[in-house]
Amino acid sequence: MIFLPGFKILACHHRGHGSHHHPHHGGGGGVVEKQAERREIDVGRRVLDANDQMAEANRRLFADQKVFVLNVMSSPGSGKTTTLVETIGRLQTLGIQCAVVVGDICTRNDADRLAATGVPAVQINTDQFGGDCHLTAQGILKALDDIDLDRVDLLIVENVGNLVCPAEFDIGENARVVVLSVTEGEDKPLKYPLMFRQCDVALLNKTDLLPYLDFDATTAVANIHKVHSDIPVWPLSAKTGDGFEPWIEWIRTMVQH
Secondary structure, three states, rough: EEEOOOOOOOOOOOOOOOOOOHHHHHHOOOHHHHHHHHHHHHHHHHHHHHHHHHHHHHHHHHHHHOEEEEEEEOOOOHHHHHHHHHHHHHHHHHHOOOEEEEEEEOHHHHHHHHHHOOOOEEEOOOHHHHOOOOHHHHHHHHHHOOOOOOHOOOOEEEOOOOOHHHHHHHOOOOEEEEEOOOOOOHHHHHHHHHHHOOOEEEEEOOOOEEEHEEEEEEEHHHHHHHHHOOOEEOOOOOOOOOHHHHHHHHHHHHHOO
């Protein structure tokens, strides 16, 4: 098991959605407030541009190595790690060699669970500098020091649990996946549209719990399609293994393409 220290490289800014700066009221007047806001936006743009440049370098590296990269994102508690454990087990039976980079603010719990499948698993913790809510392209590049890409067909990045910040940061991936669980709420795609708009696949997890919840799966899928009309949405249960076939077939096709 590899442990990497935290990477406080990029702040969490929201490109294309306006500034979240809250000007102070009182002495200083409106001109000072406008200057401060403009300065914050400029810094955010530079930060994102620097990350995008590093992401493109990562993408060229992955292409040269013929490694397909999935960036898997969700809110905390969606069952993302359990889904990936089941996914990796099925991919191994197909002869697809996997490695995993796991992002969390603290602990190596998820990386330990994924390493138990026998794949290389590198943990990135972001707690040392306040706990970033996302992984960055530079952090991914550093994690590759401990992964032999010559022996990898598929690199899975389990991003930090958050439905906002990870969608903003390109890490050099080929595709993005969002996991929504039936324990969260049908309106999550409407509350966090950027995440669902920027992903290529949506997984609706924990379907085994549907008989016990007031969750309308049809409404949830319709809400996803309101923000991303042509995204495939595959219901599945990481606990029972039901519904994994379309998801696994999609990965197999992408990796072997």
